[in-house]
Structures are given as C-alpha cells and as structure tokens.
Amino acid sequence: MASKRAVQVLRPTVNGFKASSVNIQRAVKPQITTRNLSTGIVRPRKLTRVPTTQIRRASSAVPTSEGQLGRTGLYELHAKHGAKFVPFGGYEMPVQYSDLSIVDSHNWTREKASLFDVGHMVQHDFSGPGAQAFLERLTPSSLSTLSENHSTLSTLLHPETGGIVDDTVITRLPNSFYVVTNAGCREKDLAYLTEQLDGWRKEHPDQTVEWKVRDNQGLVALQGPLAATVLERVLSEQSAGALKTLYFGQCMPGTIKGTDVEVLISRGGYTGEDGFEISIPPSATEAVTQFLLDSAKDELRLAGLGARDTLRLEAGMCLYGHDLDDTTTPVEAGLSWIIGKDRRAKGGFHGDSIILQQLKKKSEGGGVTRRRVGLTVEGAPAREGAEIVNEAGEKIGNITSGCPSPTMKKNISMGYIKDGSHKSGTEVQVVVRGKKRKATVTKMPFIGSKYFKAPAPEPK
C-alpha cells in the first residue's frame, strides 16, 4: 500500500520527493570544473544593496558519492526562513517554509509569485565543434533548428532501447549548449555522459566536445503571474527592457541592478505559470536571491518541494524517477512532441529504431503498449504505485504520481495505462488501499498553462 507514516513527512520517502539514486558509484571520473564558462557570466566586481557578509561564498557543496548530503548556496537563507528540509536528489532541500502551508504556498504561486531554489539541479555546458552532433546523438531533439538563446525540453536516451536516462532542458547559447539535468540523476547522468563522450571522442577525434559542469552555480525559479514584475525590479534598466520581449522558451543574459553580476534568465518553468529560471554565479546566488525577496515583500515568497510537486502535477509535467524512468521511451511518456521533425526523418539518435517505429501508425506496426495519461480520481487520492484496473478488475496500468489538486479541489494523478484505454474521458478504476475508486482519464495539463508566448510564430 502506498501509505506513509505521518512522521515520514520529514523523511525522504514522501511521494514525489524521493531521494533518488545518488549512491551509484561512478566508474569513470568525468571532467568537472567549477570555473565559470564562456557564457557571459562573470564574477561580480562589486555588489551594492547587500551587506558584505552575504557575498561570501556560501557553504554550498555538491553531494558526494558516499551519500553525504549536499547543500545549495541558499541553505542558510532557507533555514532563516523556517525551511523544513528533506533529502532530495542528494541535497538537503526545503520542502516548505514556516510562513505558508503547502496548499497556501501552491495558491500563492498561482496568484502572485514564488521563488524556488533549484540549485540542486546539475548545470552543464557543452561546447566545441562537435557539441551539437554529440547532443543530437544522445537526444531526439532537433538542435540544428534550435535558435540561439532558445531552449527545448529533451531527454537523454539509452543506446538501443531508447529508454529515458533523464529529462533535461537544452538551451543554445552563443558559444555552447547549456543543459540542465535532474539532481536525483546526478551520478547516473555523469557516468552516462562520461561514457558517451569517451565513445564520441574515439569515433570523432576531429569533432571535439568540451563538457563542463557548473558546480555550485546557483539556480532559482521565479514562478507566478507577478514573476516578470518582480524580476524587472532587480534588473538593470537595459535588462528589464529586454525582459519585455523575452518569450516562453527563450533566454537572455541579464545584469543585476547596481551591480556587475550577470545572470542567465530563461523564461519557462515547472509550474505552468509564467516565470523564469535564473542561473546565478556561486558568489552572488544568496545576494541576488535576497535582493529578489527584499524587492517584492508583498508579492514574493519562498516555496519548497511540496508546492513544486503539486504545481507541476497540475501542469502535467513529469518528475523523473516517478513518471519517467530508464525503461520509458519518449513516445510512451507522451513526449513525442520533443522529437524534432528532421530527427523523425533521419534518426541518428540513441534508440532511434525503436522510437521511430513507435511513432508509426498502428497499421504500420507502430504504436506503444502503454501511454502516460492524466487521471482524476474520486474519493481518496491515488498516489504512486496504485493500480489502474478495468471493469473486469484486470490491471491495465499504474499510477506514478498523484495528489489532491489544491487548484481544482479534485484528486489528480498521472500514470501509465494500456494503449486503447488512454483516450480522455475513458472511465477506469484505481485501487487505493484495496478499494476501487472511480477514475477518468483526463487531458493534461489539468489546468491551463499561462506562458508568456511570442505574439506570432517566430521565424526560425
């Protein structure tokens, strides 16, 4: 049974915040540097508006392979705001803060703006003449058509099987690809990328690829309808102006007002709201975060993993390790849209024969046996592990995430269901604590997304 004891709310096994496989021993040491990269990010020469005590390098540290929990550069700031910490992705991360309950924090994000520390995620840069081709071998994304300062959701794939190693966002910067992967997959991804890069270098010695991980680089997500208003206040006049035409899926370098601190601002996020993810040099992460909070005392609150999970679920977004894993292909996961047009035609990525076959019509031997769907469930919320059954009581799928939706006031879930039962409106049953509950396959996102989109289709 998917039941947890109350006290485990404080521990890692809570649904949706599971500390993932951080203990996998890495076979090969990947190249990691903590140096900043050629992406326009420079160390601040001066920082005004913040006391010098906050500019010191925070006591951040990445988790070790021995299982030691890491802390982001914002750990102390979280503690000061009454954070309740849980182990997540190898880090001690805030699940909620003392000022708001999870539901209040969720609603606050939908109505105003919230700031999430996502500095536990892994920020990579791939550069060099072979970078694009290398990443196109690993992912089904069409990076050749990805414009500069544009991002795309993608997946790192296993060779042959096309199973998802991790989901990721890839951004084309002027001189590199900026790639953000999940904290929970840190060790696995680093081992995978090391192995893949070794193979690439042997096969393509002329097409060099440089890979760097921005260790301790800060990353915060500013999400909610007031996110843009809040962010403008802490940016230089020029950056604030540029923000007005920064659309969903785009990024820009920005300068923090009154300082030389440069950040990378990407418009998008994990809540379905308008918002930004802001990558900040380690030395300025705490100061910039504090500056944001101080500049919007009435509008902005810190939010933790608890609200992040319910928000992303309402937005129909996957959490790796739950809704996606090594055995899931992008087609099964309902992520066929990330597979680029030219990639469908030519393939050339890991698992292409399986994935391209799955994309074909059923009459041509294509299709998949299971699909990721959304469900609304009556009565008790159906959480990870609950079985989906049909009229006859036969198992036809399982739930991978679920919660009571604070916005819809209904129980929502995500899961995998047998092909054929996946159409929205299909009535099924979900077994929670031995009892069958009525459930209906429901289109995702459960609530409409509110992205700040470009007024007209953009010329490529």
Add this chain to the structure above:
Amino acid sequence: MAARFSVARAARQLTSSATRRQSPFVCQFQRQQVQQRLFTVSAAVREKKYTEDHEWIEAAADGKTFTLGISEYAAHNLGDVVYIELPQVDLEISAGEAIGAVESVKSASDILTPIGGTITEVNSALEEKPGNLNKDPEGESWIAKIAISGEPEGKLMSKEEYTAFTEDA
C-alpha cells in the same frame, strides 16, 4: 511502498507514568509525579497513551472502550488533511492493523490501532469535514471508538514520553 515504522509489539513497554488528559503543549511534570504513585501499571493503560505511529488511545470510564485518534504532532506534520477513510462499525480488528487512512496534500498515512477489538463508533463528521482533523485531533476530531478484546500491544507512551519521542524524531 508500505514504509511504516515497525512496532515493537513483542516488547510491551508499558511504563508507569500516567497523566490525565491535559493540554497538549504543557508538560505537567509535577502532577504526573503525584499520579505516578497513585496508579498501578495496569491502570496506567487506561490513561491517554501515544504510539510510535502517532496515534493516541484513551479509555472510557468503563475501561472497556477506547477512543483512538491521531496526535497533534501527526496532524500538524501531515498538513492540510483532505480525505479520511474510516473503518466500518462492527469491524473486528487486531492490534497493529490499519483501520483507516488520512490523506493530506503531501502524503497518505495509515491509521494503525495498538488495540484489538470491535469498532463501536466512528467520527463520521470527519468524512464531511476532513480539515477538522487539523483543528482538534486530540479532542473533537477523534477517529474511532473500539470495544477492546485484549491488552494494548506495542510501545505506548505517556504524553511526556511521546513529546520527547517526537523531539528526537
């Protein structure tokens, strides 16, 4: 999935400290010490006791019916309760069984009983207003009443012991 504390059922560590129902926030040490001398070990079972799984039980005056609920600590940590599953009246239960569940936004928790017997009454009002469990979990928002068929099992703690237990957690 059934990650749950293993109850040390073998060890019936019934301690002799006993307190009357009291404010959940204040430790009434002096009173406790006085009462400790007045009760025998078996009588202590009748006083409000807490389990390591964060339920409480309290005997009615007849000593045969117990009221069961979840602790203030549990209710607080669960956060906003959105759904409660109560047992059927007349259901026969054994100590250590899950007799229902509490769902909050972040988690689902079984309600475990440390005593066996028969369910005589459930707090149906909670089905209509599950959020009330957050307001008065150790009073109005009790979960079920149980006619006992044996002695409680597992470790039971007094208010003070339980408070210390949750502070260590």
